[in-house]
Amino acid sequence: MKRKPTIRDVAKKAGLSLSTVSLVLNKKGYVSEPTKQKILDIIKELDYHPQPSARGLASKLSGNIGFILTNEHFSQSEPFYTRIFLGTELEARKHNYYILLTTVGKTIKQTDSMPRFLFDNNVDGIIIAGKIGTSWIEYIVQKNIPLVLIDFVAPRISSITIDNKTGAELIMQHFVGGGHTKIGFIGGDIKHPSVEERYAQYRDSLLNAGILPNKQWENIGQANTTMVDGYEAAKKIFSRNENTPTALFAANDAMGIGCMRYLTEKGLKVPKDVAIAGFDNIEAGLHVDPPLTTINVHREEMGSLAVRRMVEMIKDKSAIVTKTVTPVELVVRASCGIKPD
Amino acid sequence: MKRKPTIRDVAKKAGLSLSTVSLVLNKKGYVSEPTKQKILDIIKELDYHPQPSARGLASKLSGNIGFILTNEHFSQSEPFYTRIFLGTELEARKHNYYILLTTVGKTIKQTDSMPRFLFDNNVDGIIIAGKIGTSWIEYIVQKNIPLVLIDFVAPRISSITIDNKTGAELIMQHFVGGGHTKIGFIGGDIKHPSVEERYAQYRDSLLNAGILPNKQWENIGQANTTMVDGYEAAKKIFSRNENTPTALFAANDAMGIGCMRYLTEKGLKVPKDVAIAGFDNIEAGLHVDPPLTTINVHREEMGSLAVRRMVEMIKDKSAIVTKTVTPVELVVRASCGIKPD
DNA sequence: CTGTAATATCGAAACGGTTCGATATAAAAG
């Protein structure tokens, strides 16, 4: 059985030195066009692939990017964050990086087993998706590892976020344009920046439409944002009040679906009695009855943007902090009973 | 800023040679107890962590395990397979391995970008979860990379599977014990070994109970096993027949929930008019109304078993092929309207 | 005692790349 070809085999076959081959491999320094082509041909012919560990040892880079998700997010918001992960993975392939996906608790605890790549020095950068305790962020920053956040922000850290303001505005315009004035908000964890922004815009839009917000129709107390939380929130709003809203803006689709479930059980018709809109455009929203009006979020793209940014930061350690906001679109479906303008 | 300590630093501080430290690190060869303890102490004191790439280069092992999912499984059956992944990740940490998660198309296509670890030689073994084209399996076997399958089987390949036979039997006993004789089966992709086994046992159990299977109540045509497929399957069975079943055994929870959705829409009551049971015990089954009776599958454990097996195979290349079957339990909830015996 | 086996430690050679400084040639500038 033949052993794997090494860079030496390539160099020998090309009648050139190791260093020249290495330069071609890394697109560095000066190599004449014909030489480069010759080397490339031989690489293909021998089916040569540089060995990551040898590379890592010599270059002091691992070729890995760590991807951290909290336990909660991993289990609760699977459809949302796994999509983001998928985006990072695909993009990472293009740049010849590997993604090391791992989950952690919300905050650092000595007792937990930490992602090993943190002290193994086995990642060149870390991407964190979703809300996470600042202890983690501080820990990583202090270790001097490049960091990019997705759907979360922190001072002086590059991030990829969603244009929540526009998204919430689109939903509210849709509701108001459809004649609704009694609009409630189902929030969940208001301390999550994304939820916070959606909520802020909800109130802004109400005021802009000349409508006074009604605290009774807002639910921003829950700690989480799952379907069950949505169910419970709708229950609170509809069981405690005489005067109930005719439209509900849920901070994400999971909660929107939860609301719908509660209302249907209670015998109310969606959208006839109550219109519902969500946020995120997860698959499940398509399969409920009626299908859920929502805001499309470019999850894969967020992942790939994060990787691109990360690759830049790895190459240029002094790279500036950037805050990238990704666009959203209104997706009108039957759950609001309103035709698009 | 201090640079990371190396094995040399440890050796120097201990007044010993590199090799001795290395032996301790790898629990190999002979090292006296006091020496070992001394080295261990110094390692802790210096917070020394061996560098994976140096290790990989010298040992010709990468310290990585590849985890492959097909695109379809990744997006369709998230809650099921991400749990398995989680199990592998946690177990891998214990054994000092990293998991490289990646997705691929069902069959190998030259045009697709392949998981890079395959030709980079950057994994010591590969775990595949779910049904996948044999082209992938052949490719990996021919590359001589240790392979473990989860929830799928192939000749001469170690696998971790579910005790589908017992699971299906439990469901059927539950139905029959509750007085049902008109029991339908919602299958989806019958070519998936797990679905096939559940279906086979469904028929067996019927016969054992002296009931003649009714082809009209079986749906095993669909290509997939999503909620939508369940919905469509129920529709076929209930719209085409006069004589309809009083109980439905869905090959997984997603389809079971889909069935429930259809029946509810049609105005039938679950479990009063039709009892429904699923398989897998996914989260969502808890949150539908009524909650879904199902079979619990130990997903995390399947993942960790696969990793343990893989680690053994990596250490002992001549390890035997093993087929591990994991147990299941009946989880009785309201969707069948039957009290547990 | 002597010879062999088990235990303990070490030195040095890999492992397969990257990178820095040196050297050689060609092109551009003074």
Next chain:
DNA sequence: CTTTTATATCGAACCGTTTCGATATTACAG
């Protein structure tokens, strides 16, 4: 025509481990 600068290639050191064979010591059987 010399001097500088850009281009092209190379040799050798180095990255941080593992591992093999050598050596030294101790234990034990004959």
